[in-house]
Amino acid sequence: MVNIDIKKATVTEASVSVAWGARLSRPEVIPMYPITPQTHIVEHLAEFINNGEMDAEMIHVESEHSALSAMVGSVAAGSRTFTATASQGLALMYEILPIMSGMRLPGVMAVANRALSAPINIWNDHSDSVSARDQGWIQLWVESSQEALDTVIQAYKISENKKVMLPVMVNLDGFSLSHVYEPVEIPDQGKVDKFLPEYKAEDFLDLKNPKTFGPIGFPSDYMEFKEQQQAAMFEAEPVVQEVAKEFGKAFGREYGDGLVEEYKMEDAEYAVIGMGTLCGTAKDAVDELREKGIKAGVLRLKCMRPLPAERIQKAVKGLKALAVIDRHVSLGFEGPLFTDLRSALYETGLQVNGYVAGLGGKDIKIQHFEKVFNELKEGKKKGGWLL
Amino acid sequence: MNHELSEKAKKLSQGAVIDKPGSTVETKTGGWKTFKPVTNYEECIKCGKCWAVCPEAAYKQNKDGFFEVDLDYCKGCGICAKECPKKCIKMELEEK
Amino acid sequence: MGLKEVRIHGRGGQGAVTSAQILAIAASKDGKFTQSFPTFGVERSGAPVEAYTRISEEFINRRQQVYNPGYVIVLDTSLIGVIDVTKGISEDGLIIANSTKTPEELGLKGAKAYSIDITKIALDIMGKPFVNIAALGAFASLTGETSIDSLKKAVEERMGKLAELNNKALDKVFALAEDLK
CATH class of the missing domain: 3.40.50.970 (Thiamin diphosphate (ThDP)-binding fold, Pyr/PP domains)
Structure with missing residues (x-):
């Protein structure tokens, strides 16, 4: 918004x-x-x-x-x-x-x-x-x-x-x-x-x-x-x-606090975090999921460097699990944002899953987020590639 | 996640900018050489080729028109001796 | 949520992308939030092109492609058979086709369909088959999602010298569509 x-x-x-x-x-x-x-x-x-x-x-x-x-x-x-x-x-x-x-x-x-x-x-x-x-x-x-x-x-x-x-x-x-x-x-x-x-x-x-x-x-x-x-x-x-x-x-316009934008995070139990336009689609997905009773939220990382680690730690308080959506993959390992955030959140003990999506213009759809939130809710401990 | 600067980092300039011009003259590089150029002024014709070819700009003209080397900056490369048209510059072992 | 999605089918060079943009400009003049974009890619004259417009009362968050448009505009019906122009259209949706044939003859199914010979009107008024903007007259009439006045203002803003004749054609198609209702 x-x-x-x-x-x-x-x-x-x-x-x-x-x-x-x-x-x-x-x-x-x-x-x-x-x-x-x-x-x-x-x-x-x-x-x-x-x-x-x-x-x-x-x-x-x-x-x-x-x-x-x-x-x-x-x-x-x-x-x-x-x-x-x-x-x-x-x-x-x-x-x-x-x-x-x-x-x-x-x-x-x-x-x-x-x-x-x-x-x-x-x-x-x-x-x-x-x-x-x-x-x-x-x-x-x-x-x-x-x-x-x-x-x-x-x-x-x-x-x-x-x-x-x-x-x-x-x-x-x-x-x-x-x-x-x-x-x-x-x-x-x-x-x-x-x-x-x-x-x-x-x-x-x-x-x-x-x-x-x-x-x-x-x-x-x-x-x-x-x-x-x-x-x-x-x-x-x-x-x-x-x-x-x-x-x-x-x-008269603010985008979160300049570092992170929170969408429906006040009472969220599950959330996705990512960067750029995919977060807009995630917001609409969250609206739909909330109608189904899932307490979902979106964190949009606006500032990747410096990585506002403490700010993110604060934002995830109360969450049961978080999914990181990377639009890039560090070939031979995983999404770099996932690596960053799991490290930043290590001490919180929060379950963090990493997903790679939207490479080379592949559309990131509302259904992708439905799948991600369902996996978080089911307690799945691992992400994957959203194709 | 702040980074506490070390005492040395606090003292260094931002972005490594050197704000005093000409600071290279403070660094005397003459100690690098093994051989030093010695000019025989009897034969020198004051042509200035040694001055022109010196990569360290170590030659200066004196009031009599002769070119003298400043050994504080001469690295002993020998280009002046090689290029001298009168062959009146000799490279001699520097006593250390 | 009140989000309306429009898909415009045309061929490269026919102006589908421009008309989707003009639609977005017009709807914003009606005080609505909009988004307009084409299927991104390598532009090639004559190739099938799709362009989209989203219209909503609120700021539009989603950035995914348009999969279930409420409205479809087909500028060139020779595309029917090459691609599925009705793909994903919602059942209560509406299709507008530029053709001399009836929607039944065109085999348009899945939603309510109208056909108007926009090419003829464009040729009569402009002497050239510029149908992309004229087609929006039918959209304004049959869907009511944008006002004809805002459309004409948007055309003036965007089309410069070409605006006058385009708006004439737009009016004519609007009037024809009114009769179809």
Whole structure:
């Protein structure tokens, strides 16, 4: 349930919403390389710039590796920067992901999540971003078009917070969300400017005051720099919550507390947890199951990195069992979110089952959740693949 | 799940940024060498090739126009001696 | 729950996706929440295309594909036989087909069906067989899920120069459908 005033809303594609989120955040530089299903985001940003509605430099680079490299340079020069990619494109950026976070450069990248090849597949799953979760980027995951727009704006505020200074990935399901038309309220620029002031870098490439960015870190210091990043990630957790609250006050829309959204969890005995659009379908499944007397609930993880472990521990209190729905699988083991959450919940003793679903655009249906909740209720101790 | 920073991590700059320019001169690298270049100024024609080819920029021109090596930064690679058109730079074993 | 689901069948290039989007825009002008999306994939001219619209009084949570539409619009009846256009339709549902033939002749079963020769109206008014928007006139009339005024506003927003003639055709199909009721 997103609080949208339908009278003020326009119906448009979620990709356009992301472009609006970027436009309203006033980035100065946008290095871009198009890839399905992210392309519409780029196209709309190009249109905004062409129409003179947006004052940003779009750099047409020759690959995603260059796109993110250009972003590193641009942020190091002190500019607010935006980019977007998907799937193989994110994979090609991989080398630069830990460089941007390790250099503590803030910025926002939207990822229209898509399966990784082979076989070639342009449809949604989370294998691109989830497999990049260890690279020091804050990862936020959205469920609706409105949330995508709102989250891009919030992401800059989180990213540029002096306690954080880490890049943020805003993940939206490719096609399943990126290409869906639905109502969205486009916030007023003046209000956004008030919420998100101009970015003022403390450390940046400056001819008058030269500094060295990206030097070698010897074994004597490297681990201590990682300590700093780890601490900044944990600092980001309350910042995500504060920014979500502040956004809610300014714009009237909140998505849980920014970390986790709870749906009918107050008296829930069984729940599923996942990320992205699958949670919307899970909510409808829960409504149907509750009519049949099953006390079901949904936890939507909005922030995967940092993983808000204590927050989740609190949210599962009172549950008899929890199912984790992964839209990715760590081949040779299990769903990575399942691994994360079972570890985070180990001390609670809660029964946690892991399911893998929706790989390469396979539809996740209400029936899938019915099956999952029935298995939880029957006391089954193991999940599996939802085909 | 907070991470308590070690004392050293607290002191390090954010993102490993080095905010003082020219800090490499503080690191004297001359100790790496085995052989040091010695110029015979009787034969030197002040052409400056040693200055131009030195990868460490260790040569400086003095007020008489001759090029002198700063042994604090010379790593003893011998390129200057090899390239000298007058062959008046000799690499000599450095006494340590 | 009051959730209405519409499936539009057409061929690549016929504008099924656009008409599903216009339907969503129109319904939101009536104050309703909507979702519209195509079967995602590789676009190819002439290939069978399906596009969907969801309409509800409340924010729409579900993101699964549409399996049991209440309404089906068939822009090109040559698809009947190639694919099952009535698949999953609810018994109290409604089918609108663009054809000179009757629903019985088309073999449309499973729900109440209407057929209107929308191609003829499009050719008369626009000189081109643009049926995707005109067909929505029949939808507005026969289902009442969206108002004709909102539809026309949505067409104006979305179609630019092409809006005027499309809206003319839309009105004409609406009037014809009113007579079928």
